[in-house]
Amino acid sequence: MGSSRRTINSCLRWMWYHRNYIIIVVLPLALLPLPLVIPTQEAKCGYAIILMALYWCTECMPLAVTALLPVVLFPMMGIMKAADVSIEYLKDSNMLFIGGLLVAIAVEQWSLHTRIALRVLLLVGVRPALLMMGFMIVSSFLSMWISNSATTAMMLPIASAVLQQLKATEAQADEREFQAAAQDNQAFELEISQSKQEMSEEKHPDTKAQLDNGQCENGLSAESLQDSKRRVMDEKYALLTKGMSLSVCYAASIGGTATLTGTTPNIILKGQIDKLFPGNGDVINFASWFVFAFPNALIMLVLAYFWLLFMFLGFNLKKSFGCGVTNDRDKEAYKVMRQEYKKLGSVRFAEWAVLIIFLLLVVLWFSRAPGFIDGWATVLFNKGGPFVSDGTVAIFMSMLFFIIPSQRPRCGGYGTDENGQTVNSPPTLLSWQVVHERMPWNIILLLGGGFALAAGSEESGLSKWLGDCLAPLEQIPPFAISLVLSLLVATFTECSSNTATTTLFLPILASMAVSIKIHPLYVMLPCTIAASLAFMLPVATPPNAIAFAFGKLKVIDMVKAGFMLNIIGILTVNLGVNTWGYAMFDMGNIPHWVNITNSKP
Numbered sequence: 001m002g003s004s005r006r007t008i009n010s011c012l013r014w015m016w017y018h019r020n021y022i023i024i025v026v027l028p029l030a031l032l033p034l035p036l037v038i039p040t041q042e043a044k045c046g047y048a049i050i051l052m053a054l055y056w057c058t059e060c061m062p063l064a065v066t067a068l069l070p071v072v073l074f075p076m077m078g079i080m081k082a083a084d085v086s087i088e089y090l091k092d093s094n095m096l097f098i099g100g101l102l103v104a105i106a107v108e109q110w111s112l113h114t115r116i117a118l119r120v121l122l123l124v125g126v127r128p129a130l131l132m133m134g135f136m137i138v139s140s141f142l143s144m145w146i147s148n149s150a151t152t153a154m155m156l157p158i159a160s161a162v163l164q165q166l167k168a169t170e171a172q173a174d175e176r177e178f179q180a181a182a183q184d185n186q187a188f189e190l191e192i193s194q195s196k197q198e199m200s201e202e203k204h205p206d207t208k209a210q211l212d213n214g215q216c217e218n219g220l221s222a223e224s225l226q227d228s229k230r231r232v233m234d235e236k237y238a239l240l241t242k243g244m245s246l247s248v249c250y251a252a253s254i255g256g257t258a259t260l261t262g263t264t265p266n267i268i269l270k271g272q273i274d275k276l277f278p279g280n281g282d283v284i285n286f287a288s289w290f291v292f293a294f295p296n297a298l299i300m301l302v303l304a305y306f307w308l309l310f311m312f313l314g315f316n317l318k319k320s321f322g323c324g325v326t327n328d329r330d331k332e333a334y335k336v337m338r339q340e341y342k343k344l345g346s347v348r349f350a351e352w353a354v355l356i357i358f359l360l361l362v363v364l365w366f367s368r369a370p371g372f373i374d375g376w377a378t379v380l381f382n383k384g385g386p387f388v389s390d391g392t393v394a395i396f397m398s399m400l401f402f403i404i405p406s407q408r409p410r411c412g413g414y415g416t417d418e419n420g421q422t423v424n425s426p427p428t429l430l431s432w433q434v435v436h437e438r439m440p441w442n443i444i445l446l447l448g449g450g451f452a453l454a455a456g457s458e459e460s461g462l463s464k465w466l467g468d469c470l471a472p473l474e475q476i477p478p479f480a481i482s483l484v485l486s487l488l489v490a491t492f493t494e495c496s497s498n499t500a501t502t503t504l505f506l507p508i509l510a511s512m513a514v515s516i517k518i519h520p521l522y523v524m525l526p527c528t529i530a531a532s533l534a535f536m537l538p539v540a541t542p543p544n545a546i547a548f549a550f551g552k553l554k555v556i557d558m559v560k561a562g563f564m565l566n567i568i569g570i571l572t573v574n575l576g577v578n579t580w581g582y583a584m585f586d587m588g589n590i591p592h593w594v595n596i597t598n599s600k601p
Helices: 002-017 019-031 033-037 041-058 069-076 082-089 092-109 112-124 128-143 148-203 205-212 222-256 264-276 286-312 317-324 328-343 349-368 376-380 390-402 432-438 441-460 462-469 471-475 478-492 498-515 520-530 542-550 555-578 580-584 592-598
Strands: none
Touching: 002 019, 019 041, 033 041, 041 069, 041 441, 041 462, 041 498, 069 082, 069 441, 082 441, 092 112, 092 264, 092 349, 092 390, 092 432, 092 441, 112 128, 112 148, 112 328, 112 349, 128 148, 128 222, 128 286, 148 222, 148 328, 148 542, 222 286, 222 542, 222 555, 264 286, 264 441, 264 498, 264 520, 286 349, 286 520, 286 555, 286 580, 349 376, 349 390, 441 462, 441 498, 462 471, 462 498, 471 498, 478 498, 478 520, 478 555, 498 520, 520 555, 555 580
């Protein structure tokens, strides 16, 4: 009996270790009856989508490799030609994404994000509540332009250094106060000790032994009181470290939703809208997304701040904010941040160049097609059609990083390189070697895989079939549909990447919206943002995983804090869709580009 149990355990263990290989082989065979029993184009496309969804959820293969499956499956199943599938992998949205990433790499290369972060933190102060506010503001702002993971990885060490200094300074201050109190009371204690001893001997003989051992009247020695106070302080800073770590990673995820290039699901939405509704008139661009999503992110950030403040610091305003009082502990912690800022030195030529290019890019994005007036692209280039897009601007500006030198041109040499050779000309702001190392090429393939899935769904008729199946939802109020779908996506993205989640859901949501006669953006917008609201589990997003390891968190800590933030985020985005978003995108009416697209043969 025992040997058979060991054999079973050994087999199960072997299967667990080799689970990825088993999943890769078994899943296609298990799903094969679908296209064989129902030999239609819709069933064949459904087979491919279900297989990719399961591969993405189990991560038995790298996500980017799974995204290449349409290149193999769609031509072999007769859904699309190989050339038509392959062209989906490098769309205008991919160019926008690449341009945004090049800007982010340049900002990180020259530590401009570190300078901005420390400068803001020096302005807000080091009181716990103010410190949390400062870290959340900086993290959310930086993640609007650079990756959420890079923001979290940069901010957490800064937070740790400041908290360690606060703790060390508080411990030293407590030690000084304890010693000062002991010295002040020493003379008084000597005067009363004799009379106290006499009284104790007369009334309570046992008390003499306690006093001789250095114990206080309550039975605790001074050392015990000090140890107890130290334990309380350790617990306080452990809780503060957890709160600060969570505030950084949550703020990074929230900030990423505010700009079109801030996180991958936003780019996927633009690509899917352009693919499924080609006559949409550039309804989603950098400016329109920012006008809708930035207020939403701001409200979410404020509510998240107060929730984390309540969980980890309480609402003692005088203690948390300080009310203008500055003590030695605050000065020491402030000194740490000041020293970190001084290590960066004066602002270099390269930092100024990167900052100017970055600001110019943002201005060009906003003014390209602001909506209420003709933008510069409309006046100069787009009179005959939408020739210039946000991707055009992003690539043009990012090319300047490979043209502009990293040092001010001057006569003479530019120092020596790492091999000791004299440098006669300065390097450019970015080199291709740096870009090659830091560019997440896998995300570009993931984007392309999503666009290929959407194209296959359209070509095979699967999108129309799904839309017809979901037609009975027309009887449900639209706001309820949006709320439930946002909740579904936010739950799904806790155990799947937000890129895979939006890639799978958005084409289905678009078909459903057309079928039940509501504005596609009414469900696609909130679900796209909901895909970034993965706050509950460490595995949900890379920022969560970084904060989980750095802040010595337990899963229950993240679940308790993240559950409420998920609810806050879903309610906030649905508020935005039903108020300013409703008016901005005219969601009360079916747009003409939906009818035009679906009237095509």
